[in-house]
Amino acid sequence: MKKVRYLELEGKSASFNFLAALFAGMAALGAWAFFHLEHSGHADTGMNNQIVWGLPHVFAIMLIVAASGALNLASIGTVFNKGLYKPLARISAWLSISLLMGGVIVLVLDLGNPFHIDYMFTSFNETSIFAWNILLYPGFFLFTGIYLWTMMDTSKRNYYKSAGTAAFIWRLILTSGTGLIFGLLVGRIGFNAAIMAPMFIVVSFSVGLAFFIITLMATYKWSNRPLGCVLLKRLKNLLVIFIAAAFYFAVIFHLTKYYSMASQDLESWLLFGDSVHTKLLWIGQVVIGTLIPLALLLIPRVGECNTAIFSAAVLVIIGTFCQFFVTIIGTQAFPQQVIGSDYQVIASKFGDADPYHVYSPSSWEVMLGLGGLGLTFLMVLYGFKIMRFLPESLADKDLDPHAKSA
Numbered sequence: 001m002k003k004v005r006y007l008e009l010e011g012k013s014a015s016f017n018f019l020a021a022l023f024a025g026m027a028a029l030g031a032w033a034f035f036h037l038e039h040s041g042h043a044d045t046g047m048n049n050q051i052v053w054g055l056p057h058v059f060a061i062m063l064i065v066a067a068s069g070a071l072n073l074a075s076i077g078t079v080f081n082k083g084l085y086k087p088l089a090r091i092s093a094w095l096s097i098s099l100l101m102g103g104v105i106v107l108v109l110d111l112g113n114p115f116h117i118d119y120m121f122t123s124f125n126e127t128s129i130f131a132w133n134i135l136l137y138p139g140f141f142l143f144t145g146i147y148l149w150t151m152m153d154t155s156k157r158n159y160y161k162s163a164g165t166a167a168f169i170w171r172l173i174l175t176s177g178t179g180l181i182f183g184l185l186v187g188r189i190g191f192n193a194a195i196m197a198p199m200f201i202v203v204s205f206s207v208g209l210a211f212f213i214i215t216l217m218a219t220y221k222w223s224n225r226p227l228g229c230v231l232l233k234r235l236k237n238l239l240v241i242f243i244a245a246a247f248y249f250a251v252i253f254h255l256t257k258y259y260s261m262a263s264q265d266l267e268s269w270l271l272f273g274d275s276v277h278t279k280l281l282w283i284g285q286v287v288i289g290t291l292i293p294l295a296l297l298l299i300p301r302v303g304e305c306n307t308a309i310f311s312a313a314v315l316v317i318i319g320t321f322c323q324f325f326v327t328i329i330g331t332q333a334f335p336q337q338v339i340g341s342d343y344q345v346i347a348s349k350f351g352d353a354d355p356y357h358v359y360s361p362s363s364w365e366v367m368l369g370l371g372g373l374g375l376t377f378l379m380v381l382y383g384f385k386i387m388r389f390l391p392e393s394l395a396d397k398d399l400d401p402h403a404k405s406a
Contacts, residue, residue, distance in 0.1 A: 004087045005392045011385035015222050023378035030371010033364040034109045042112070046361045051332045055361035056110035058324045059369030061178065062207065063103030063376060064137075065200055066320075068175040069208015069242075071096040071144060071167060078147075078164030084234060084399055088216070089164075090389040093148040095215055095380055096171075096208070097141060102376030104137050106368060129177065129184050136174045143167040152388070175201045182327070189263040190270075190331030195256065199249040206242035207320040210313040213239065215380060217310050219390065228396035229304075236309050240297050243316060247290045250323065266334045270326065275356055277330035280322040289319010333357045 009016065037044060047054040074092035077085035108114045117134075125131045147163040150156045176197040182188075183196030213235055220227040258267040270277055293312035297303045333356045384390055391398075 004398075006090065006388035007390060007392050008386065008388055009219075009223055009381075009384045009390065011382075013222070016381070016385075020378070020381055023374045023381060026370045026374025027378055028371075028374075029367040030106070030109075030369075030374060033367035033371060037364055037368070038113065044362060045365050046359050047365075048357070048359070050335075050357040051329060051359045053328055053332065054110075054359065055325075055329075055365040056106050056368045056372075058321065058328055059372050060103045060107035060110065061328065062317075062321055062324050063099050063106070063372055064178055065175060065204045065324075066207045066211050066317075067096045067098075067100035067103060067140070068171040068178075068201075069204035069206065070099055070212050071171050072205055072208055073212055074147070075164065075168040075171075078161060079168045084231065087391045087394065087399070088212075088231075090148065090151055090387075091216065092212060093144050093151070093167075094383045094387070094389050095212060097144055097148075098376045098379035098383065099208075099211065100137065100140055101379060102372040102374075105375055106372035110368060129180050133174075133177045133181060136170075136177045139170055140167075140174050143170045172201060175204045188331055188336070190257065190266050190327075190334065193253065193257065195249065195253050199246075199253055202242065202245045202249050203320060203323070206239065206246045206316055209235065209239050209242055210316040210320075213309065213313040214317075217306065217313075219384065220394065223390070225390070226393045226395035226398075228394055228399060230396045230399055231394055232306065232309060233304075236297050236303065236312075239309075239312065239316070240294065243290060243293055243297075246320075247286075250285070266331070269334055269356065270330055273356075275330075275333070277326050277333060281326045281330075284322025285319050285326065288315050289322060293319070329359055333359060 045054055071092055073085050074089035074096075076082050077087075077089050108117060111117075120131055120134045143163070144167050147160075147167040150160040150163045179196040179198075179200030182191040183193050185191040216235075217227065217232075219225075254267060254271065257263045258271070269275070270281060272278065293315045295302075296308040296312040296315075302308050335356065
């Protein structure tokens with residue numbers, strides 16, 4: 001492989017200014033939504049006594065999980081010593097930091113008063129998996145930041161392998177902890193499952209790679225930098241594997257839940273009901289997020305097209321969003337059984353006897369979630385402009401010559 005030369009984005013084109021304005025506007029909408037909800041309270045959201053984690057949590061969890069997966073490309077090059085991926089390490093690390101920042105910001109702002117976050121440290125509850133996650137997020141920033149530093153500072157290259165390995169291990173711990181927020185929540189029968197941890201890890205691989213592919217292809221297209229077929233083909237093949245693996249874990253998750261008598265009613269309602277959650281599961285997660293991307297990537301000739309690869313990555317993100325919507329909100333929408341089945345629940349204003357709880361996200365929640373996305377890509381954009389994260393060329397001739405036969 002030739003010596004890689006990294007350059008910043010020029011950042012003076014009309015397309016750059018348009019994207020900067022677009023992402024800044026999205027971030028501003030998120031800030032506006034936060035200040036409004038901080039003043040008026042969560043009464044202006046679609047959340048209620050039954051559904052306490054709404055749409056912003058879906059955005060936040062997806063971005064946090066994607067952050068871990070986006071670092072996968074750097075880990076493949078560093079930890080597993082695959083030379084083809086080493087030039088991508090800086091992009092991978094910075095994208096992962098940006099995704100986590102966007103996700104954590106949405107998560108913190110959606111929990112109420114963000115100035116009370118210090119209570120989680122001063123009154124730490126060691127029995128709460130959510131409290132432990134608050135420690136995992138700063139650790140990810142720290143380890144990935146050090147890893148990125150060793151990539152860019154030639155005097156620290158001796159620590160490059162160790163930093164990359166530490167970041168790799170920490171991101172697995174982070175994603176496991178995110179999955180276990182739900183997996184250890186015994187109060188909801190739809191959440192409580194140990195498979196949540198490995199399932200979230202595999203989902204992070206697919207959605208993180210999808211974010212990476214979109215970022216890479218869009219950046220090199222708009223900056224007129226060469227991006228070879230060898231690398232895109234390898235990324236495409238990886239995405240196929242990760243999509244299939246994520247779908248496998250989703251199938252096992254729902255089958256085991258359906259097999260268990262405790263959660264069979266919930267699973268029957270999710271899989272075969274007539275609610276929006278059933279539609280999002282089958283149409284959003286299965287068809288849009290799994291079957292169509294696999295078809296685009298696996299059909300001969302179609303799968304070799306850059307448009308098909310880019311489209312498949314977009315659809316994977318949409319499908320993952322639907323999956324988290326069903327997992328987080330759909331599970332809460334199904335009424336909890338608080339008394340024995342021999343007793344009849346009398347309807348009240350709290351919706352105790354409703355067949356399921358209806359949730360309609362408000363525009364403020366949508367704005368807050370989009371604000372996290374806007375902040376993420378604003379960081380990515382200006383990171384590429386200020387720092388030397390982007391290889392000057394990713395053309396086939398500049399990559400590993402043995403990659404063509406792989």
